[in-house]
Amino acid sequence: MDKEEFLSEDILTGKIYDRTVIKKLLSYVLRYKASGLLSIFMVLITTVLFLLGPYLFGYAIDHGINKGDKALIYRTALAILGIETLRLILVVVQSYNIQAIGQKVMLDVRMELFSHVQSLPVSFFDKNPVGRVVTRLTNDIAAIGELFSAGVIVVIGDIFIIIGIFVAMVMLNWKLAIITISVFPIIVVIALWFGKHMKNSFREIRRKLARINAYLNENITGMKVIQLFNREKKNYSKFDEINDDYLKEQVKYIRYFAVFQPAINLVSALAIGLVLWYGAVRYMHGFLTLGVLVAFLAYIHDLFDPIRDIVEKYNIFQGAMASSERVFGLMKEPSEVDYIIPNPGKELSRRDFKGEIEFQNIWFAYNGSDYVLRDISFHIGPGQSVALVGVTGSGKTSIASVLTRLYEIQKGAILLDQIDIRKIEKVGLRYVVGLVSQDVFLFSGTLRDNITLFNPLSDSKILGTIESLGLMPFIDRMPKGLDMEVAERGANLSVGERQFISLSRIILYDPQVIILDEATSSMDPISEVLIQHAIQKVTQGRTSIFIAHRLSTILHCDKIIVLSKGEKVEEGSHEELLRLGGLYSQLYKVYMKEELIGHA
Numbered sequence: 001m002d003k004e005e006f007l008s009e010d011i012l013t014g015k016i017y018d019r020t021v022i023k024k025l026l027s028y029v030l031r032y033k034a035s036g037l038l039s040i041f042m043v044l045i046t047t048v049l050f051l052l053g054p055y056l057f058g059y060a061i062d063h064g065i066n067k068g069d070k071a072l073i074y075r076t077a078l079a080i081l082g083i084e085t086l087r088l089i090l091v092v093v094q095s096y097n098i099q100a101i102g103q104k105v106m107l108d109v110r111m112e113l114f115s116h117v118q119s120l121p122v123s124f125f126d127k128n129p130v131g132r133v134v135t136r137l138t139n140d141i142a143a144i145g146e147l148f149s150a151g152v153i154v155v156i157g158d159i160f161i162i163i164g165i166f167v168a169m170v171m172l173n174w175k176l177a178i179i180t181i182s183v184f185p186i187i188v189v190i191a192l193w194f195g196k197h198m199k200n201s202f203r204e205i206r207r208k209l210a211r212i213n214a215y216l217n218e219n220i221t222g223m224k225v226i227q228l229f230n231r232e233k234k235n236y237s238k239f240d241e242i243n244d245d246y247l248k249e250q251v252k253y254i255r256y257f258a259v260f261q262p263a264i265n266l267v268s269a270l271a272i273g274l275v276l277w278y279g280a281v282r283y284m285h286g287f288l289t290l291g292v293l294v295a296f297l298a299y300i301h302d303l304f305d306p307i308r309d310i311v312e313k314y315n316i317f318q319g320a321m322a323s324s325e326r327v328f329g330l331m332k333e334p335s336e337v338d339y340i341i342p343n344p345g346k347e348l349s350r351r352d353f354k355g356e357i358e359f360q361n362i363w364f365a366y367n368g369s370d371y372v373l374r375d376i377s378f379h380i381g382p383g384q385s386v387a388l389v390g391v392t393g394s395g396k397t398s399i400a401s402v403l404t405r406l407y408e409i410q411k412g413a414i415l416l417d418q419i420d421i422r423k424i425e426k427v428g429l430r431y432v433v434g435l436v437s438q439d440v441f442l443f444s445g446t447l448r449d450n451i452t453l454f455n456p457l458s459d460s461k462i463l464g465t466i467e468s469l470g471l472m473p474f475i476d477r478m479p480k481g482l483d484m485e486v487a488e489r490g491a492n493l494s495v496g497e498r499q500f501i502s503l504s505r506i507i508l509y510d511p512q513v514i515i516l517d518e519a520t521s522s523m524d525p526i527s528e529v530l531i532q533h534a535i536q537k538v539t540q541g542r543t544s545i546f547i548a549h550r551l552s553t554i555l556h557c558d559k560i561i562v563l564s565k566g567e568k569v570e571e572g573s574h575e576e577l578l579r580l581g582g583l584y585s586q587l588y589k590v591y592m593k594e595e596l597i598g599h600a
């Protein structure tokens with residue numbers, strides 16, 4: 001996929017105010033209504049307490065100092081101390097409370113998203129890189145969390161403070177208030193200019209960071225190839241370039257930031273100067289008390305911090321909104337369709353299935369109308385074994401995929417015991433039809449975990465089954481038996497050992513129908529003999545579909561279906577097909593040669 005496209009997808013495009021996103025976010029917050037209301041209430045209280053400070057200064061000056069009332073000065077000083085202490089306690093509780101809400105919301109969103117991701121069809125994962133989905137679940141949700149930690153509530157508090165200070169100013173002296181307000185156009189211009197530049201720079205930073213992540217991801221996953229082909233130096237310098245790019249953008253951002261704060265302070269000084277000048281004149285003429293002037297100056301001092309705070313947090317909010325939009329976007333991805341039969345009377349238990357399979361004129365494409373299966377029909381009786389034969393890309397794996405409904409067919413119908421599989425719940429279908437996939441996926445955990453897929457099965461049950469199929473040699477050669485630690489993606493296991501695990505999974509899962517997709521390909525001869533033998537035992541009496549290029553597996557099948565370019569070209573027993581002298585007999589000759597060479 002186009003890398004730039006992948007990266008640009010992560011650029012912030014969100015609006016700061018998007019009704020549907022906010023509504024959805026609120027729906028999560030509302031689950032914690034009580035804590036939320038408490039937060040808002042506490043913000044209101046702390047704002048009021050905060051505003052009381054300057055007022056009390058003025059009061060102490062006018063009524064205490066000027067009138068020589070010592071007791072009043074003491075009392076005011078104590079009151080200021082008490083109020084500030086109370087305010088700080090509330091701030092602590094408030095900050096704890098809001099962050100806790102934030103964490104809970106993050107947990108909820110993450111769980112819901114994970115559950116949704118689990119419900120997405122396999123085709124979704126074909127089209128979306130793992131990294132992107134992981135980013136939604138981690139970084140994007142963390143960005144939503146920042147809404148809370150960096151403080152929606154703090155910003156709401158900031159707004160309250162600004163409004164409160166204005167009200168207090170107007171009440172104290174409206175003329176001085178007008179003088180203060182006169183510097184606001186300058187503030188607006190500065191805020192808009194810096195806001196715009198910081199926003200762009202912030203976006204670039206995010207984009208460049210995404211690039212670093214993507215590059216690292218690819219490099220670390222592909223380290224083996226990089227080292228084998230001596231790409232280290234080249235990749236190092238490429239990384240240097242990307243990294244440097246990021247650094248430059250960061251420095252740019254820091255520069256804006258560094259200038260922005262003093263710029264606001266300068267305007268604040270201007271306002272203080274103006275008020276001091278005009279206020280002092282008014283004071284000297286006796287129109288104003290000293291206390292009011294001092295209180296006013298203190299309010300101006302407090303007025304600019306919240307303004308700066310809001311501008312600085314704008315980016316965080318925008319980032320959070322963009323992340324929310326992406327997270328909710330992923331939540332809207334349609335889940336796998338599962339039409340369930342209007343129940344035909346009796347509950348189907350998996351034991352009720354005999355394992356008869358019929359493909360009726362199946363057409364299937366992964367994308368649009370690029371059909372990889374074309375008008376395929378065949379019938380497999382209960383307990384029969386069938387081999388699918390054809391060159392790579394002829395559609396064998398695709399048949400397994402549509403039969404297990406990892407993908408949905410476009411035309412035709414697949415019947416299991418005469419029931420259209422679209423009418424069988426997927427969970428049920430997958431109990432009946434088991435697939436040993438071509439690529440074995442292993443999880444980090446013990447061998448036991450990988451065989452049981454973390455189901456609680458007793459060791460005696462596991463070992464008993466493995467023993468009965470003659471597969472004990474695989475366990476015996478593992479250093480700690482079932483307790484052996486399997487590395488991420490099974491890096492510490494051979495191909496044969498992985499196939500052994502994959503086969504053991506299905507045996508313990510015990511389905512009526514087994515599909516084995518190239519279960520013995522590229523295996524050493526000893527492992528192959530063991531696995532082959534076990535497969536024969538397991539498939540006895542079950543409907544089984546072998547996708548194999550080993551002759552030995554094909555020979556004893558009841559029927560062979562030959563595919564070419566998504567079409568069924570031949571069907572019959574080994575002898576019949578050989579007599580036919582078509583594609584199968586050609587493939588057979590090639591196989592024969594391969595077998596001769598392979599076992600020479």
Ligand SMILES: Nc1ncnc2c1ncn2[C@@H]1O[C@H](COP(=O)(O)OP(=O)(O)O)[C@@H](O)[C@H]1O
Binds near residue numbers: 392393398
């Ligand atoms: N997930 C997928 N998305 C798109 N095309 C696919 C996918 N898997 C397989 N194909 C294509 O479908 C065709 C049949 O593939 P497949 O069924 O895997 O063949 P086989 O198992 O016989 O080698 C091939 O052309 C392959 O490129």
Ligand SMILES: [Mg+2]
Binds near residue numbers: 393396397398438
């Ligand atoms: Mg295949």
